[in-house]
Amino acid sequence: MMSMHERVSSSPLSPLSPPSQLHSAGATSDLPEIDWCAPWFSAVAAPGRAALADDDWGGALSSLAANAGLVSGQGQALRFVAQDDLPAGVAYEVFIASTGGVPTRRNLHDFFNALIWLTFPRGKAALNARQASAIAVDGVQSTRGAMRDAATLFDENAVVFACSDATLGAALRAFDWQTLFVARRADWGRACEVQPFGHALLEKLVTPYKSVTAHAWIVDVPQTYFEWPDAQRRGWLDAQIAPTLASASLTPRDFSPLPVLGIPGWWPANDDPAFYRDVSVFRPGRRERARTD
Numbered sequence: 001m002m003s004m005h006e007r008v009s010s011s012p013l014s015p016l017s018p019p020s021q022l023h024s025a026g027a028t029s030d031l032p033e034i035d036w037c038a039p040w041f042s043a044v045a046a047p048g049r050a051a052l053a054d055d056d057w058g059g060a061l062s063s064l065a066a067n068a069g070l071v072s073g074q075g076q077a078l079r080f081v082a083q084d085d086l087p088a089g090v091a092y093e094v095f096i097a098s099t100g101g102v103p104t105r106r107n108l109h110d111f112f113n114a115l116i117w118l119t120f121p122r123g124k125a126a127l128n129a130r131q132a133s134a135i136a137v138d139g140v141q142s143t144r145g146a147m148r149d150a151a152t153l154f155d156e157n158a159v160v161f162a163c164s165d166a167t168l169g170a171a172l173r174a175f176d177w178q179t180l181f182v183a184r185r186a187d188w189g190r191a192c193e194v195q196p197f198g199h200a201l202l203e204k205l206v207t208p209y210k211s212v213t214a215h216a217w218i219v220d221v222p223q224t225y226f227e228w229p230d231a232q233r234r235g236w237l238d239a240q241i242a243p244t245l246a247s248a249s250l251t252p253r254d255f256s257p258l259p260v261l262g263i264p265g266w267w268p269a270n271d272d273p274a275f276y277r278d279v280s281v282f283r284p285g286r287r288e289r290a291r292t293d
Helices: 044-050 057-068 092-099 106-121 119-139 146-157 166-175 176-184 199-204 223-227 230-247 273-277 286-293
Strands: 077-084 103-104 157-165 190-194 213-220 257-261
Touching: 044 057, 057 077, 057 106, 077 190, 092 103, 092 106, 092 166, 103 106, 103 119, 103 213, 106 119, 106 199, 119 146, 146 157, 146 199, 146 213, 157 230, 166 176, 166 213, 166 257, 176 273, 190 230, 199 230, 213 230
Parallel strands: 077 103, 157 213
Antiparallel strands: 157 190, 213 257
């Protein structure tokens, strides 16, 4: 299955529009109101607010990328360009890798994609390089295969589950919600946390609902991680995940489902343990279902 961005042809790559042509004055009204105080937006709130304070939010984000020296998967200076700069039939990831231009529409999905580039630049560049390399070898096909499916899941819907206690990662893998969210509730922020990566996930969380579920990627961290400032944590995680995303074997089964509104502190209703008894959201998992069948 192709992603919404993938297109293929032998058309030459066109020159990139200047960033100022991406969004016209007043384009910020195209986006719905965003509650930047929501905990899932904490990593992207500062650049998001700064960009939306500018009539040309695409240009503002491009300036932030330039100031940070961000590059594509093939080392090209990153900027956010008009969707029309993507030639008909040219693969989205190939275009980004080879030109540095990220085709960006005036919508929440692409806005959050740009913010994740600013937040996890090494991870995003690694995914871009890997997708572009796979397309160069295999082309864009009707089915991507396990590796590209996993890369797309990470890009669109992942959270990084950082934990210093392996039993918390084991509880997540086992769908043991009572342990993860109730019995070990006090360990959130001290021995585990999540950092959102998927831009489609953030888009969904503009209007959150109980069943929003992320694909969690577990990363072991040192205990001192939880003493670091937020920006240092994200930078460390970015450096950890990038080599894996660049070259390790990836399949969709490497992820664990995580209903994100169950995260302590993320939703007032989850203060009540009964919140987690909704098995339509907090499902028992394959092994538990097999025991009860």
